[in-house]
Amino acid sequence: MERDFIRNFCIIAHIDHGxxxxxxRFLEITGTISKEKMQAQVLDDMDLERExxxxxxSHPIRMQYTAQDGKAYEFNLIDTPGHVxxxxxxxxxxxxxxxxxxxxxASQGIEAQTLTNIxxxxxxxxxxxxxLNKVDLPSAHPEEVRRQxxxxxxxxxxxxxxxxxxTGAGVAPILERVLVDIPPPGGDASAPLKxxxxxxxxxxxxxxxAYVRIFEGTMRRGDAINFFSTGINYDVDEIxxxxxxxxxxxxxxxxxxxxxxxxxxxxxxxxxGDTVTTRLGGTQEAVAGYREVKPMVFSGIYPIxxxxxxxxxxxxxxxxxxxxxxxxxxxxxxxxxxxxxxGFLGLLHMEIVQERLYREFNVDIITTIPNVKYHIRMKNGDxxxxxxxxxxxxxxxxxxxxxxxTKLQIxxxxxxxxxxxxxxxxxxxxxxxxxxxxxxxxxxxxxxxxAEIIIDFFDRLKxxxxxxxxxxxxxxxxxxxxxxxxxxxxxxxxxDAFSSIVHRDNTYHFGQEIxxxxxxxxxxxxxxxxxxxxxxxxxxxxxxxKAFRKDVTSKCYGGDITRKRKLLEKQKEGKRRxxxxxxxxxxxxxxxxxxxxx
Amino acid sequence: MRCSLYIHIPFCFSxxxxxxxxxxxxxxxxxDEYLEAVAGEWKLYERNTPIELTTVYIGGGTPSFLSIAQxxxxxxxxxxxxxxxxxxxxxxxxxxxxFSAEKASALAAVGVNRLTLGIQTLDDRxxxxxxxxxxxxxxxxxxxxxxxxxxxxIGIDVMYGLPxxxxxxxxRTLHALLDRPIVKHLSxxxxxxxxxxxxxxxxxxxxxxxxxxxxxxxxxLHAAASDHGFKQYEVSNFSRDGFRCRHNSGYWDHVPYIGxxxxxxxxxxxxxxxxxxxxxxxxxMVKSGAFPVEREESIDAAALAREMxxxxxxxxxxxxxxxxxxxxxxxxxxxxxxxxxxxFIDDNLVVYQRPLWRxxxxxxxxxxxxxRELF
Ligand SMILES: Nc1nc2c(ncn2[C@@H]2O[C@H](COP(=O)(O)OP(=O)(O)OP(=O)(O)O)[C@@H](O)[C@H]2O)c(=O)[nH]1
Ligand code: SF4
Ligand SMILES: [Mg+2]
Numbered sequence: 001m002e003r004d005f006i007r008n009f010c011i012i013a014h015i016d017h018g019x020x021x022x023x024x025r026f027l028e029i030t031g032t033i034s035k036e037k038m039q040a041q042v043l044d045d046m047d048l049e050r051e052x053x054x055x056x057x058s059h060p061i062r063m064q065y066t067a068q069d070g071k072a073y074e075f076n077l078i079d080t081p082g083h084v085x086x087x088x089x090x091x092x093x094x095x096x097x098x099x100x101x102x103x104x105x106a107s108q109g110i111e112a113q114t115l116t117n118i119x120x121x122x123x124x125x126x127x128x129x130x131x132l133n134k135v136d137l138p139s140a141h142p143e144e145v146r147r148q149x150x151x152x153x154x155x156x157x158x159x160x161x162x163x164x165x166x167t168g169a170g171v172a173p174i175l176e177r178v179l180v181d182i183p184p185p186g187g188d189a190s191a192p193l194k195x196x197x198x199x200x201x202x203x204x205x206x207x208x209x210a211y212v213r214i215f216e217g218t219m220r221r222g223d224a225i226n227f228f229s230t231g232i233n234y235d236v237d238e239i240x241x242x243x244x245x246x247x248x249x250x251x252x253x254x255x256x257x258x259x260x261x262x263x264x265x266x267x268x269x270x271x272x273g274d275t276v277t278t279r280l281g282g283t284q285e286a287v288a289g290y291r292e293v294k295p296m297v298f299s300g301i302y303p304i305x306x307x308x309x310x311x312x313x314x315x316x317x318x319x320x321x322x323x324x325x326x327x328x329x330x331x332x333x334x335x336x337x338x339x340x341x342x343g344f345l346g347l348l349h350m351e352i353v354q355e356r357l358y359r360e361f362n363v364d365i366i367t368t369i370p371n372v373k374y375h376i377r378m379k380n381g382d383x384x385x386x387x388x389x390x391x392x393x394x395x396x397x398x399x400x401x402x403x404x405x406t407k408l409q410i411x412x413x414x415x416x417x418x419x420x421x422x423x424x425x426x427x428x429x430x431x432x433x434x435x436x437x438x439x440x441x442x443x444x445x446x447x448x449x450x451a452e453i454i455i456d457f458f459d460r461l462k463x464x465x466x467x468x469x470x471x472x473x474x475x476x477x478x479x480x481x482x483x484x485x486x487x488x489x490x491x492x493x494x495x496d497a498f499s500s501i502v503h504r505d506n507t508y509h510f511g512q513e514i515x516x517x518x519x520x521x522x523x524x525x526x527x528x529x530x531x532x533x534x535x536x537x538x539x540x541x542x543x544x545x546k547a548f549r550k551d552v553t554s555k556c557y558g559g560d561i562t563r564k565r566k567l568l569e570k571q572k573e574g575k576r577r578x579x580x581x582x583x584x585x586x587x588x589x590x591x592x593x594x595x596x597x598x
Numbered sequence: 599m600r601c602s603l604y605i606h607i608p609f610c611f612s613x614x615x616x617x618x619x620x621x622x623x624x625x626x627x628x629x630d631e632y633l634e635a636v637a638g639e640w641k642l643y644e645r646n647t648p649i650e651l652t653t654v655y656i657g658g659g660t661p662s663f664l665s666i667a668q669x670x671x672x673x674x675x676x677x678x679x680x681x682x683x684x685x686x687x688x689x690x691x692x693x694x695x696x697f698s699a700e701k702a703s704a705l706a707a708v709g710v711n712r713l714t715l716g717i718q719t720l721d722d723r724x725x726x727x728x729x730x731x732x733x734x735x736x737x738x739x740x741x742x743x744x745x746x747x748x749x750x751x752i753g754i755d756v757m758y759g760l761p762x763x764x765x766x767x768x769x770r771t772l773h774a775l776l777d778r779p780i781v782k783h784l785s786x787x788x789x790x791x792x793x794x795x796x797x798x799x800x801x802x803x804x805x806x807x808x809x810x811x812x813x814x815x816x817x818x819l820h821a822a823a824s825d826h827g828f829k830q831y832e833v834s835n836f837s838r839d840g841f842r843c844r845h846n847s848g849y850w851d852h853v854p855y856i857g858x859x860x861x862x863x864x865x866x867x868x869x870x871x872x873x874x875x876x877x878x879x880x881x882x883m884v885k886s887g888a889f890p891v892e893r894e895e896s897i898d899a900a901a902l903a904r905e906m907x908x909x910x911x912x913x914x915x916x917x918x919x920x921x922x923x924x925x926x927x928x929x930x931x932x933x934x935x936x937x938x939x940x941x942f943i944d945d946n947l948v949v950y951q952r953p954l955w956r957x958x959x960x961x962x963x964x965x966x967x968x969x970r971e972l973f
Contacts, residue, residue: 526945526964549813552965554787554834556912558604558849559863562870562895565905568966572973 003255004184008076008213009129010058010093012121013103014111014470015082018133020044020055022103022165022174023079029172030063030075033244042244043079048355055081056352057322058093058199060211060257062241067179075178076241076257082113084472085346088293088325089199091120092272095287096198096213096257099127099182101174102149106132106140106162109441110148112411112472118152127182128153131174132162148437186215187254193217193225194283195252195260195276202321206237208264212252212276215287219252219260219276228275228286234262267317272324293325294475295343296404297350297454298387300331300368300497301357302339304579308363309338315361316340319353326353331388335495335581336366341388344370347454366579366591368497372451375402375478390496392485395536401501402478404450407432410461412469414442419464427452428503447476451501486511488518489532489539495581497591507533511541519543521590524551529584601866602653602848603680605636606859607661608877611695615729618792620861620875621659628877629668632859635881635890637676639858642889649856650681653845654688660716662692666704673708680709687712687844689753694732694740702745712843714753714785715740719760720771727761727805728789729796741778751841753783758819759812760789761804768815769822776826782841786819787834788812816963831914833962850909852902852925860890868897899926903933908969911948916956930955934972942968 011019020041027033033042043059044050063075078093080086094100100121104114121128130149132142142162150157161177163170199211212219219225223236240248241258252258264270275286303312320326328342344350350370357363373387377399386392408429412420417434424431424446432445453473461469486507488498498518502510511533518531522545529545556564578585608621609629622628643649664672682688689712690705702713719725720734746752754775758768775781789806791797797804807815820830828836832850835843848855857864861875871894874880883890897905903926910917919930931939939955942948947961947968957965 526967546809548964548967549809550788550816550963551967552833552912552963554790556833556850556909557846558855558857558865559861559872561849561865561905561909562863562872565901565908568908568969568973569904571966572970575970 003187003189003253005071006074006076006184006255007099007178007182008097008185008255008257009099009101009178009182010078010080010090010097011101011103012080012090012094012117013082013133014105014108014113014117015054015084017082017103017105017108017111017114018165019082019103020079022101022131022133022163022171023059023061023077025165025168025171026063026075026077026175027061028168029175030065032061032063037244047359048352054083055079056083056086056089057081058089060093060096060199060242062243062247062257065175065179068176073179074256075175078257083348084113084116085344085349087113087116087120088345090117091124092198094120094124094126095196096211097124097126098185099129099178101178102128102130103133103165104130104145104149106135106142106145107137109141109145110152110411110437111470112409113470115152115409115411116472129174129177129181130155130160132160133165135162136164136167136169144438185255188216189218189253189255191216191254192281192283193219193223193276193278194285194287195219196287197270197272197274197276200270200272200321200324202267202318203261206261206263208261208267208270208321209246210260210262210264210270210276211257212260213257214252214254216254216283217278218254221248221250224279225262225276226279226282227269227271228277229271230269230274232269233279234264234269237261237263267321270321293345295325295327295345296372296450296475297344297346297370298341298373299344299350299370300333300336300339300366300388301328301342301354302333302336302366302368302497302579304364304366304576306337311361312340312357312363312365315357315363316342318361319356323353325349333368333390333496334493335497336368336579339365343387347458366497368591369500370454371501372404372449372454374483374501376400377402389485389499389501392499392501395484400480401483402480403483403501405447405476405479406450406453406473407476408446408448408453408471408473410444410446410469410471411437412442412444412465414440416465416469417442417444420444420461420469423457423460423464424448427457448473449479449481450475484535486514487534488514489530489534490522490581490584490586491530492532493582494534495586507535508540515541515543518590519545522584522586524548525584599647599854599866600650600652600683602655602845602853602855603651604845604855604857604859604862605654605656606857606862607656607658607664608632608860609663610658610660611663611693611731612729615727615796616789616791617729618790618795619659622877625877628881629664630671631881632877633664633668633672633675635884636858637672638884639890640676640680642884642887643856648681650683652683652686652853653848654680654682654686655845656690656710658691660693660696661690662696662701666698666701669701669704669708673704677708682709689714689843689845691716692740693730694736697740697743699743699745702743702748706748711749712751712753713746713749714755714783716755717771717775718755718757719763719767720774721763721767724760724763724767728757738774741775741780746780751782752780753785753837753843754781756784756786757789758786758815759807761806763807763815765811765814765818769818772819772822773826776822776828782838783843784823784828784836785834786823786836788816820959829914830962833912833965850913852906865897868902870895870897899928902926903928904969904973907934907972908965910955911957911961911965911968914956916954918953919955920953938971942971 013019059079065073065075080090080093135142146157146160194216195212195214197210201209238261239252277283328340331341376384379399429446429448434444482504486502487494515531515533528547531543532539533541578587610621610623613623688710690710691714693716717737823836830836854866860880863872871891873890874892880890922930
């Protein structure tokens with residue numbers, strides 16, 4: 001296809017503003033998907049996405065668009081996720097595009113990720129087409145939102161389109177706008193090959209499927225290729241494009257978006273952001289890669305069943321190919337055995353990875369309390385970073401601990417400002433500026449420790465603003481704080497998986513909370529179980545799980561035998577999912593529950 | 599086919615507040631039709647195979663709630679024709695509020711030779727709190743009734759861990775009852791609270807004894823039983839020598855049994871099945887000539903092994919590894935794991951005397967734990 005007839009663009013927005021629904025309408029209008037196959041948010045094809053109603057992965061798809069000029073164009077669309085944890089997916093997709101449709105929910109207005117996404121698009125020099133969505137809602141106030149958006153982008157309000165992705169009203173003109181406002185890709189199909197891997201997926205039959213954007217040259221089936229960063233060679237087995245599945249082609253040319261399969265089984269051979277070229281006569285210069293994503297939240301991942309360790313390793317490897325933002329290293333815990341310490345972009349991301357490991361790879365895991373990466377200055381002058389509280393040196397040797405701090409921005413209706421300020425204060429936030437986006441909408445800026453927002457901040461924010469406030473944060477350096485390591489001892493043995501690093505002012509409260517929570521969650525055993533929270537040698541909170549007096553039911557006659565056997569079988573199944581710590585059985589929920597402080 | 603027979607009578611004078619059994623109060627108009635249906639259900643079995651009954655157990659609900667006339671009719675319709683082997687044990691559950699010498703005679707006349715009495719406690723306040731309709735005085739009058747002498751064995755049911763109950767009141771109940779030479783069997787149940795009962799709904803306001811107190815009550819129970827010459831033979835069952843309940847022991851030995859009536863369970867190896875728990879539908883199904891079965895399962899070797907294990911640890915007789923092999927085709931030690939069994943022995947939960955694996959007194963309190971470990 002002639003480059004002039006290609007447009008590469010993505011849809012970006014704050015979470016739930018209707019990106020995937022708008023993509024549905026595009027697919028319908030262009031006849032990419034038949035009416036019978038259509039379903040809401042059809043591109044969200046992972047089970048998890050459908051269940052949660054959110055987009056997790058970027059989804060590329062190619063459409064044939066016949067424009068008003070009567071000519072056929074190739075539109076490469078990428079639907080992106082809106083949740084803050086997945087903004088790296090967005091930024092990667094942006095690098096494969098020349099333009100972005102910025103969707104803004106006309107009933108909500110500009111929210112925190114709307115801003116973040118605008119900046120990402122501007123950083124990537126993309127043409128932005130703002131669109132007001134959900135104008136069918138009675139609560140929509142499109143004129144006000146139109147003014148906000150125009151102000152923010154410095155454009156004429158009259159040029160902003162509005163639509164209802166749900167009913168389809170106003171959607172068709174957006175595609176015409178894509179044609180006019182987004183420039184066709186540059187590049188020369190006869191130049192040496194230069195392609196960017198912007199995403200990948202693991203297919204158990206075909207190996208890694210790389211999502212590529214060709215910037216220069218042409219990629220052909222059978223090409224002998226070379227990865228820039230690793231220097232590894234492969235032969236291209238198959239190339240093609242996505243249209244609700246993979247469609248093979250003979251060539252992909254400069255300006256196009258598609259996929260490449262090269263029987264890549266070694267997952268570490270392929271890196272997102274890497275440049276692909278041909279072995280002979282290839283390009284000398286790489287595409288500007290991505291800023292490496294830095295995991296923000298760390299937690300231990302352990303197989304529930306020891307025998308699953310190797311399965312877990314290979315599952316993580318494969319998952320990493322689908323999601324390059326996961327990082328992990330082997331780790332050993334005295335309580336949990338062999339496992340990994342993994343880094344995630346946020347709590348939702350962590351939850352999703354856990355679910356995917358279970359569903360897609362069938363490994364049952366336990367995750368430990370999430371924490372941030374601490375910087376430690378030792379008395380002897382040494383400096384180190386730790387990603388696991390268990391690795392924290394003893395308090396006596398530590399000069400001080402610093403923790404990561406973020407710049408947090410919250411956009412909220414003015415009436416909730418009081419409640420939000422109280423929340424931020426409780427979470428050790430330091431207030432910066434506060435500005436009015438309009439008379440009733442406020443943007444608050446805080447500096448706040450990352451550790452305080454990864455746990456339950458978002459939920460608390462939502463509940464104290466009745467769901468109206470939105471937030472976004474970015475890393476803003478390390479700051480020295482009065483932090484200590486809090487250990488949890490079970491019958492005198494510290495369980496490293498329960499350790500955490502907390503602000504000294506919160507230790508007592510936190511210790512109480514964990515010990516009483518664990519008391520509820522650790523089932524009775526044949527002996528008494530003491531649960532203690534301690535800083536160094538000093539116990540600051542304690543609870544006890546009494547021993548079983550009796551673990552047998554009174555009655556068991558003819559009608560009870562089946563029921564009783566099934567109950568015991570069910571309990572046994574529950575036991576299988578428990579972790580043996582010393583001679584004590586701790587259910588998975590205990591590990592999870594400790595995560596949710598309140 | 600030799601087997602046991604259970605007949606469920608799901609009618610009561612009133613509904614006790616903890617009751618989790620399938621029974622109704624205030625539907626006396628259904629009784630006659632129901633008894634006919636039970637007789638009809640029996641015919642469905644009899645038609646297929648010749649049967650010999652080794653034990654019969656009529657439970658409830660409250661079987662003694664049926665009037666004398668109803669018993670007589672039921673006797674003519676069904677009970678008198680039951681093909682019992684000679685010496686068969688035949689039990690009927692009776693509650694003090696509906697007991698009378700005449701009714702006892704009517705029962706004896708159809709062949710009943712064992713009664714159990716649902717006394718539960720002799721403390722009137724406790725009786726009221728759990729919603730039993732009788733008084734302690736009525737209970738003692740039943741025990742004094744010479745009609746009881748017509749039966750081979752009298753058993754009593756007692757409960758502990760009741761709201762407002764103390765060790766003292768439990769001891770008074772136990773000693774007053776076990777003192778009677780006529781009482782040969784004791785079933786003692788700790789109160790368990792099922793969710794969908796009035797107790798389940800009001801659990802938080804019940805003056806339940808503390809855990810330590812309940813555990814002391816368990817101790818008191820065992821002491822009282824042995825003081826009076828009763829031996830424990832199952833978690834909740836004690837008897838004087840030679841007076842164990844053979845019918846219930848059959849359940850634990852996986853002997854085949856037919857259950858007649860609403861919600862009754864049957865086990866005819868390898869099938870275990872149970873009847874629908876709806877009196878009207880039960881009656882109409884039987885009338886239409888169909889087995890009123892709600893669901894069934896097939897007990898394969900794996901399920902049988904598990905059942906034998908958890909039942910075995912509940913009993914003084916323990917688990918017989920030879921019977922285990924015979925019934926399941928598996929080797930018990932291999933199935934259970936030698937090291938696990940050794941751990942049980944080391945922890946003083948289980949003793950082994952070839953061919954029996956038996957829970958110790960402590961182990962019997964942890965029978966579910968033992969079973970879960972082995973499953
Ligand atoms: N009334 C109305 N609802 C809409 C419209 N567009 C989307 N929605 C609804 O808004 C919700 C979110 O839509 P999605 O398309 O999943 O939003 P998204 O932006 O893709 O969400 P994420 O991918 O999770 O960030 C769904 O319940 C849609 O049905 C619209 O134009 N009008
Ligand atoms: S007498 Fe027995 S079956 Fe009837 S209500 Fe009371 S406990 Fe339930
Ligand atoms: Mg979406």
